[in-house]
Amino acid sequence: MGTKGKIIKCKAAIAWEANKPLSIEEVEVAPPKDHEVRIQIIATALCHSDAHILHPQFEGGFFPVILGHEGAGIVESVGPGVTNFKPGDKVIPLGVPQCGKCKFCLSPRTNLCGKLKNFKNPLSDQKLMEDGTSRFTCKGKPIYHFMGTSTFSQYTVVSDVNLAKLEDDANLERVCLLGCGFSTGYGAVINNAKVTPGSTCAIFGLGGVGLSAVMGCKASGASRIIAIDINSEKFTKAKALGATDCLNPKDLDKPIQEVIVEMTNGGVDFAFECAGGAKIMRAALDSVTVGWGVCTIIAVNVNDSGLNVSAMELLMGRTLTGTSFGGWKSVTSVPKLAADYKNKKLDLDALVSHTLPFDKVNEAFDLMYQGKSIRTVLLF
Template structure:
């Protein structure tokens, strides 16, 4: 029986309030409206950003909400005015929209889009569709969207500007990582830091984003890549993906920035911070070389904390920048990243520690918090 134009009842994970486990519920998903697409999600990764959204320290979002922003699926139906997608297309929902028409989309200087540049908190503020309403209900209550994607639902509705059509042969349980973690880390090295051939790099945090940054540094031709993490179980994979040295800050009496500076004869050319810890951001800045060292921030700290940086560090030639979705223009670049994966230019498979049924979502978060997984992918 066709579902076109009808409400679909399906399984979704709802966060009813901050600090509580997710609840697997039956939800109703309304048909797409003008320039919207309803997508059947096949696979979704579990990312720290989803954990941030339910962490009381962040006070980031509205409840109840369906989280998830690292998914891949198949178009079920399209709303009026949609011309670039059709039912059956394989797609990746995008929390970074690309309308293609605003001054940001038309500029090569940024990957931001006007649709996201006007909101205060991109992680939480895309909580309704562009018309100000939700497509989700559960037990008679409106359920909020998340980052314009809400991939923790078997069916979701996204704006046309927040979707990328990808290779029909792409494995959705792998390329879903291009929806966030891989693209962010890989792009942080290539697009934002602009790592140079022969350079010395350090990556703080060897989770999914950090390991993707390691791959980006290697692809850019770095001669030496240091990986920093307090979980030594990640070191073998980091070296497999391109790290030349791995250091645990707990093994040293000196601050890790001093250790790195000594090991690299004055500091690294490029530092990439992928944790979201203020002290680590400070360390990442201070271990870069005088004269030209560059620090790229990827992590998001809790509670709106600020990075303590001495102006003298910057006067001496160091630079600090940050990245959002790795600097990729989403609609344009995500299909190309999928094509590069299909051409074996980088590995996504190595980042997937566990593949679990969607009902195991809470277990997936436990594995992440316990440091036992790089990425867990949930399958519907």
């Protein structure tokens, strides 16, 4: 008996309220509607963006919700109007859609898409499907989606413009990282900042995104890559991936930006803020040289107070910019990144510090909160 057109009962991790562990529950996943695809998730990784929703101070929080946005799986069935996918296809759900028709998708200047409605807070966008309803039910209650993906469920339903098709031999336990972390950090360097050969770079924060930025700087031919983190245990991995210098602000007797400016004769050419928070954003901007220095903001903190920047700082030639999903056009770019991993051009393996069964999702959160993991992959 096939499952097409039928409700599927499966396990999922539900966040019923803020600041509480996720609860493994049996959920009902409805069949896909027009231009929707139902996917069996095989592997999903954990990202700090999943944790933001659980923070009691997160603005625009919504519960109950099935989190998760770094996943990979296999198409179970497709809804009416879907032409690019078929059952059995290996795929990656995408939090950043690519409809291919809006003014953003038609422009080479951005990877955003008009399907996103809330550009001020994309984490609270795509919490329902296009028709304004959910495909998840638990204990008789509808459950919100997250970023249009909800990969913390054994089966999920996504829009066909939020989906990248992979080759049949794709390693789902690794390419799931392309759903957010690796693509964001690596792409920020390659697509947004456009790091040049021989340049100097500083990367603030050495989680999965920051280490991916280290890889991007090395691939771009940077001559000096300064990696910064308050956890010195991350330095061995950073150096293995291309960092030339590692600094722990806790070990210094002056602000980190002053140390970097002294080390680089006036500041680095490129800085990447991968940790979140106004203090770190300030340090990253202050660490770039006048004249042409580029500071790229990648991470955010919940309810952060923001960064105060004077006009004079920018008039002196510094550029402050940001990135969403590393500037990649999601649907068309992710399959190419997956192929690069298969051809050993990208090292996703280095980012996976733990692999756990899905039922241990709360243990994965604890590892992340304690700074003991880079990326934990959960397997169904």
